[in-house]
Amino acid sequence: MKTQIEGLLAAALEALGDQLPQDVAPEARVERTRDPRHGDFATNVALALAKPAGRNPRELAQLVVANLPASELVDEVSIAGPGFINFRLSKTAFEQEVRAVLERGADYGRSASGAGRSVIVEFVSANPTGPLHVGHGRHAAYGASVANLLAATGHEVHREYYVNDAGRQMDILAASVWLRYLEALGESFAFPANGYRGGYVQPIADQLVAQEHDRLRRPAAEVFRDLPPDAPEGDQDEYIDAVVARMRELLGEEDYRKVHALGLQEILADIRDDLAEFGVTFDRWFSERSLTELGLVAECIDRLQSDGHVYERDGALWFRASELGDEKDRVVVRDNGQTTYIASDIAYHLGKRQRGHDLLLDILGADHHGYVARVRAGLEAMGEPGDSLEVRLVQFAVLYRGGEKVQMSTRSGEFVTLRELREEVGNDAARLFYVLRSNDQHLDFDLELAKSRSNENPVYYIQYAHARVRSVFRQATEKGLGWTPAAGASGLALLDSAHERALMASLGRYPEMVELAAANRAPQNIVHYLRELAQEFHTWYNAETFLVDDAGVRAGRLALAEATRQVIANGLALVGVGAPDSM
RNA sequence: GCGCCCGUAGCUCAGCUGGAUAGAGCGUUGGCCUCCGGAGCCAAAGGUCAGAGGUUCGAAUCCUCUCGGGCGCGCCA
Structure with missing residues (x-):
């Protein structure tokens, strides 16, 4: 309907030709009226053109109105206020629209306005170290809805989940699985403070027992010999890293990988099922590790190096991000030779561009906002436009039961999972509640309200x-x-x-x-x-x-x-x- | 300290990239079922759009500052 009015208006402006300034001001638009007394649509062209034309807006409006082509869709055109042109549509126009709904059915509302534009939407991308919790649910619901909207407006949409399968957190998960495995075989010891203590680890450990029997068993005394103290006396991070190192030493790289892979596979499968039940699916689950294995990270660092975007300091390789809009320079290769997540992220986003996507839309948690300038700087360093990256931040969701806030803490493993939420309130209520609020607004998710039938x-x-x-x-x-x-x-x-x-x-x-x-x-x-x-x-x-x-x-x-x-x-x-x- | 986000009715929030008298829901108050599903409908009350400047025909919307809240500021991801 709006497009039809815009068409009429364009015809009128065309007819006026050189009596008006050549460029129609960009802020000139056709809009819905708020007050039904002003008709159905209104345009401010006369107001917008008045200044450049050096004429009275109402006078201009009359000129425009006089040149509007006749249409059966419009019953009345009037000039109001400072120079708005109001259109009252005919009954025919409305009837025509209802017929269009019936004819187009499920396609009604779809358009081709984004045709020819390819968007890759990356969302959720939660670390595969445990089940999704209610915060991830918001990302899933928001990301999937945005992707649907883009698809409905004709964009070519690719949905992607970036799997952080390469980092330290995954090593800790592997260690956690192995320790539960040892326990299941009768070893006894204190579980590391910083290990993954959630109940979901146990079934994975049990599976390891079923697959390997006691082949990967090592005496607890050997596992924990001469390790630095754990929290509270010592540093829990230092401790867990030492446990991981000991595990690799005792099992050897091949068996270590086996446990690591099992943990990843099981948790990812759980996440995948969870999201699928939630109606959220992806075109691709992109492995972070694959970037390194295919040499893409190294290639990326080489390019940065040859283009002079990096320098060495304190034994590490630094990316000159501050020259490209970031707050400070960032380490891409650590002094121990390992690349950082930033190197992977740059390689990953460059890859998205190389796969032919015009727009890289990332849906991230609000706590990741610092990440935006980094990746954008990376893209620019690789010769890609910085504005090809668009980031939408999703604020936190807080659960309430009635008036009471539901306490959650990842550390103790006591968090409400997305699956629990879905089972309690149902998928429909969960999907809708998650997108009821603007993504950049904190969300109070009331479980009782979501369940109520009123x-x-x-x-x-x-x-x-x-x-x-x-x-x-x-x-x-x-x-x-x-x-x-x-x-x-x-x-x-x-x-x-x-x-x-x-x-x-x-x-x-x-x-x-x-x-x-x-x-x-x-x-x-x-x-x-x-x-x-x-x-x-x-x-x-x-x-x-x-x-x-x-x-x-x-x-x-x-x-x-x-x-x-x-x-x-x-x-x-x-x-x-x-x-x-x-x- | 610096950066990003937020501040709209008692509560939870919309507000169409600057339009005409700022809107919903809940809650409060008062009404509507011999009738297609009352999980519904109608009506009333409720506001200094955090505050102060600025930009212009016109600001909740854009800019600056102040106050208040959240989140960041690792050779973690």
Whole structure:
């Protein structure tokens, strides 16, 4: 609808030709009005052009209006306030839009505005050292919704999970698995303070027992001989690193790798299943280790070196990030010869560009904001545009049960997992609650509210509207009242209540909402829109009976109801929430 | 100390990249089922958009400062 108005306006400006400044000011736009008394759409072109044209805005507005081509879509054009041009659309325009919803079905709201643009969305990317917790759930829901929005607007979208399988945390996981294995075989000792103590480690250790029996068993006395003290007397980090080193020494690299791989494989499988059940899938799980194994990190460092972007100091190799917008220079190769995560990240992001993606969209935790300048500097050093990287930060989610905050601590292994949350409140409620708030706003996630079956809960409120339409159609069938889209389309002309007109107008806004939400990476726009749409539907439902005797009116009302259902279903799909036939 | 994010109704939050009289939900108060699903609807009350400057036809929105909250500032990822 908006595009059609823009078309009319463009024609008018064209007709005026050189009577106006050549360049239409970029801030000149066609927008929805907020107040229905101002019609349906308004444009500020006259205001925007007044200054460059050196003319009175109202006078300009009259000129524009006089040159607007006639259209059956517009009932009235008026000039208001300082020089706004208001358009009141015709009933025909609204009916046409409802027909478009019925014709395009699940495709209604999709556009090609992003066609030809390839976006790689990286999200979740949680360390595979344990199950996902509720914070990761927010990343998953947000990232998946944004990816859906981009796909719906025609972008070519690639979803990726970066697997941090190369770092120290993974070594600690391997050690934790092995120690639980030793315990299972009867060794006894104090579990390291900084090891992974969560219950999920045990089944992996048990599997190791089943596979290897006691082949990897070593006496505890040998394992812990002459290690530095653990916390609280000593340093827990130093201690756990010593345990890892001892493990590698006692098992040898091959068997060490075996345990490491088992831990990684099991936890990743769990994460993958968890996300899949949550409706979140990836096109690729990208291994950090593969970057090193394929020599891409080394290649990247070579390039930095030959282009003069690095220097040596204190035995380490430093990247001149501060010359490219970062706060300080960063170590890419440590004094022990190991590359740092920054080197991997640069290689990884460069690879994303080399794979042909125009936009690299990273969804990261708010605590990673310092990382942005680093990677951007890296991309620029590699000759890639810094603005090809876009980062959206997701703020923390805090769980509440009723009014009580649910305490969590990763350290003790006492955190609520995403799986537990999903089992408690259901996937639909979880998906919707996670994207209800703007990503850069802290989220208070109330478990009781998410479970409640009342109008406090937007999930049920929106789904209920969808189910109600289905129910009405079931009733119609039972009463032997048939309905066809064709009959519905012609029946629309018979609808003229304020509720019906308002509902039609809201349906027509959907494509703009998708466009907007995609551009702003703001799935909450869709949720809020759906809530309003459901509200208008419920209001209409209470005010009017659909299954009336007059076949024409009945067909029209069913058409409008069906179109509403379709848009609700389309919108819910974007945020990964189901549209049930009954509840 | 420096950097990033946030501050909107009693509570939880929207606010369409600067538009016309700032909106929802909950909560509070008062109404609506012989009728397609009451998991619903209608109505009322509730605001110095943290504060102060600035930019302009026009600011919750953009800029500066102040106050308050969160998060960063490793040869960890």
